[in-house]
Amino acid sequence: xxxxxxxxxxxxxxxxxxxxxxxxxxxxxxxxxxxxxxxxxxxxxxxxxxxxxxxxxxxxxxxxxxxxxxxxxxxxxxxxxxxxxxxxxxxxxxxxxxxxxxxxxxxxxxxxxxxxxxxxxxxxxxxxxxxxxxxxxxxxxxxxxxxxxxxxxxxxxxxxxxxxxxxxxxxxxxxxxxxxxxxxxxxxxxxxxxxxxxxxxxxxxxxxxxxxxxxxx
Amino acid sequence: xxxxxxxxxxxxxxxxxxxxxxxxxxxxxxxxxxxxxxxxxxxxxxxxxxxxxxxxxxxxxxxxxxxxxxxxxxxxxxxxxxxxxxxxxxxxxxxxxxxxxxxxxxxxxxxxxxxxxxxxxxxxxxxxxxxxxxxxxxxxxxxxxxxxxxxxxxxxxxxxxxxxxxxxxxxxxxxxxxxxxxxxxxxxxxxxxxxxxxxxxxxxxxxxxxxxxxxxx
Numbered sequence: 418x419x420x421x422x423x424x425x426x427x428x429x430x431x432x433x434x435x436x437x438x439x440x441x442x443x444x445x446x447x448x449x450x451x452x453x454x455x456x457x458x459x460x461x462x463x464x465x466x467x468x469x470x471x472x473x474x475x476x477x478x479x480x481x482x483x484x485x486x487x488x489x490x491x492x493x494x495x496x497x498x499x500x501x502x503x504x505x506x507x508x509x510x511x512x513x514x515x516x517x518x519x520x521x522x523x524x525x526x527x528x529x530x531x532x533x534x535x536x537x538x539x540x541x542x543x544x545x546x547x548x549x550x551x552x553x554x555x556x557x558x559x560x561x562x563x564x565x566x567x568x569x570x571x572x573x574x575x576x577x578x579x580x581x582x583x584x585x586x587x588x589x590x591x592x593x594x595x596x597x598x599x600x601x602x603x604x605x606x607x608x609x610x611x612x613x614x615x616x617x618x619x620x621x622x623x624x625x626x627x628x629x630x631x632x633x634x
Numbered sequence: 635x636x637x638x639x640x641x642x643x644x645x646x647x648x649x650x651x652x653x654x655x656x657x658x659x660x661x662x663x664x665x666x667x668x669x670x671x672x673x674x675x676x677x678x679x680x681x682x683x684x685x686x687x688x689x690x691x692x693x694x695x696x697x698x699x700x701x702x703x704x705x706x707x708x709x710x711x712x713x714x715x716x717x718x719x720x721x722x723x724x725x726x727x728x729x730x731x732x733x734x735x736x737x738x739x740x741x742x743x744x745x746x747x748x749x750x751x752x753x754x755x756x757x758x759x760x761x762x763x764x765x766x767x768x769x770x771x772x773x774x775x776x777x778x779x780x781x782x783x784x785x786x787x788x789x790x791x792x793x794x795x796x797x798x799x800x801x802x803x804x805x806x807x808x809x810x811x812x813x814x815x816x817x818x819x820x821x822x823x824x825x826x827x828x829x830x831x832x833x834x835x836x837x838x839x840x841x842x843x844x845x846x847x848x849x850x851x
Contacts, residue, residue, distance in 0.1 A: 522819075529745050529829070564848040573833075598833045602739075606830035612746070613823035616790075616815045617847065628845040630834065631781040 421446060421479025423472055423494055425454040428511055429485035431555035433458060437466045439589050444468045446475025446498065476502035481509065481582065488514030488533040488608070489526045492540055504543045507579040509586075510534050510604070511550045511558075513611050522615045525608065534604025538575065545579035547572055548604040549587065552614065554624035559590045561627070568627045569594040573603035596630070638663060638696025640689055640711055642671040645728055646702035648772035650675060654683045656806050661685045663692025663715065693719035698726065698799065705731030705750040705825070706743045709757055721760045724796040726803075727751050727821070728767045728775075730828050739832045742825065751821025755792065762796035764789055765821040766804065769831065771841035776807045778844070785844045786811040790820035813847070 420436050422429045422445045433443045443466060445455045455469035469475075476482060476498035486494040491512045495503065514526040514533050527533060534548040549572045550558045561568050570592045572580050584595050598606065618624045637653050639646045639662045650660045660683060662672045672686035686692075693699060693715035703711040708729045712720065731743040731750050744750060751765040766789045767775045778785050787809045789797050801812050815823065835841045 522823075524746050528826070529741050563850055565851050566846075566848050568848045571830075596834070596837065598837055603833045606739075606833040609745070609826040609829040612826040616820045616823040617813070620813065620815055621849070623849075625850040626847050629783075629848050630843050631783050631785045631846050632838070632840075633780055633842045634782050 418442070419444075419478055419480045421475035421482045422485055423475055423482060423498060424485030424487075425452055425458065426485060426487075428555045428558070429483070430454075430458045431559055432483055432485060432511070433467065434462055435559035435590065437462050437464050440466070442466045444470055444475045444478040446470055446472040448472065448497065450474065472498040473502055479506065481507045481586075484508055484510045484512050484537070486512055488512040489516065491533055492536055495537060495541060500541060500543070503541055505545075507545045507547060507582055508537065508541070509550070509583055510537055510546055510548045513551050513608055515611060522612070522619065525611065528605065528609050532602070532604035532608045534573070534601050534608070538601045545574065545576040546601055547574035547576070547579050547583045548601060548607055549573075549583055552607050552610055553627045557625065557627055561591050561593075563625065564627055567594055567629045569596055569629055571596050571598050571603075571607050573598040573601055573607070575600050594629070635659070636661075636695055636697045638692035638699045639702055640692055640699060640715060641702030641704075642669055642675065643702060645772045645775070646700070647671075647675045648776055649700055649702060649728070650684065651679055652776035652807065654679050654681050657683075659683045661687055661692045661695040663687055663689040665689065665714065667691065689715040690719055696723065698724045698803070701725055701727045701729050701754070703729055705729040706733065708750055709753055712754060712758060717758060717760070720758055722762075724762045724764060724799055725754065725758075726767065726800055727754055727763055727765045730768050730825055732828060739829070739836065742828065745822065745826050749819070749821035749825045751790070751818050751825070755818045762791065762793040763818055764791035764793070764796050764800045765818060765824060766800055769824050769827055770844045774842060774844055778808050778810075780842065781844055784811055784846045786813055786846050788813050788815050788820075788824050790815040790818055790824070792817050811846070
């Protein structure tokens with residue numbers, strides 16, 4: 418598949434490299450066609466399957482898109498990507514609206530009655546937004562087997578077909594327990610989980626963890 | 635120990651009954667000394683160790699207090715309990731600021747930059763507030779062994795001695811994995827977890843679950 422990655426941070430680079438390893442063609446997009454981090458990523462990946470360009474280039478290229486930008490600038494990045502380039506496509510929103518401007522722990526720039534996932538879906542009604550992978554650190558996103566025991570990942574979104582496509586990608590990453598939380602408004606839940614995630618990360622001094630839901634016997 | 639329970643809902647009744655079974659003396663408090671639910675609870679528990687009264691009666695009685703009122707009325711209930719009755723005592727805040735006024739899923743009346751736990755600690759600086767048990771449904775609070783496999787509970791608060799006391803009570807309920815998230819501001823994390831908890835509850839059509847944190851091998 419041709420996949421567009423929006424964002425050049427650790428999450429975008431980690432997902433991009435894994436997707437190339439899995440045989441997909443990946444274009445990493447950013448504000449500028451010559452972004453240093455994106456060029457470095459494409460070079461390091463050293464595969465004809467890895468390339469970089471603008472947000473619009475990545476969006477035009479991808480059949481499926483990953484939003485790996487910071488939550489508070491995601492709408493702006495997606496506007497630069499262009500509604501016409503995104504139309505009808507699946508967008509996997511991995512972003513979190515973390516605001517570190519007042520130090521640790523961060524707060525969220527949107528929460529409780531709204532979420533980045535919903536903001537994107539409202540701004541781009543033709544896009545099939547699926548929120549996923551935002552509940553964990555990048556190394557675990559692409560390799561849940563790093564963790565001891567069963568561990569769970571969430572998807573939510575308004576389009577069942579899009580969620581099924583995302584589920585297949587998650588399975589390629591090694592995810593087994595995929596919990597469908599229904600429509601995109603459940604993104605409030607997975608984004609607000611970050612408030613607890615951050616405190617656990619501070620406690621463990623380590624971002625390498627995830628939850629497993631235990632049920633009754 | 636003498637324990638005061640503030641609130642007459644399922645959480646208060648479940649904790650109260652369990653605490654009586656464990657041999658503690660429990661007084662359930664509410665707005666009125668003749669609250670029907672509190673009188674029913676005391677009658678059903680059929681032990682000289684179970685009694686009921688006003689919020690102030692319960693607060694004067696208890697060496698340790700459980701706040702089992704709804705999060706949005708907790709400050710009001712604690713004012714009725716009386717600062718002089720609460721002074722220097724441990725208050726285990728089990729509340730969540732869930733607002734169901736617009737239907738399911740609920741939103742939170744306070745979140746992100748504040749929490750009920752912090753509100754209580756600010757309003758009653760002499761009280762040793764420990765946030766705990768608010769991340770799960772009542773039957774699991776007092777019996778984590780209902781769940782399959784390991785499962786985790788959180789405590790946070792500004793007073794280490796108070797947290798150690800709460801930890802001993804949690805152990806009496808059967809909790810093994812008790813995670814100390816540091817100061818009371820971590821209550822934001824455990825209260826905001828409710829946004830995800832509610833979506834999981836809607837998905838499973840069952841509130842009988844909890845998380846376990848999986849770490850790296």
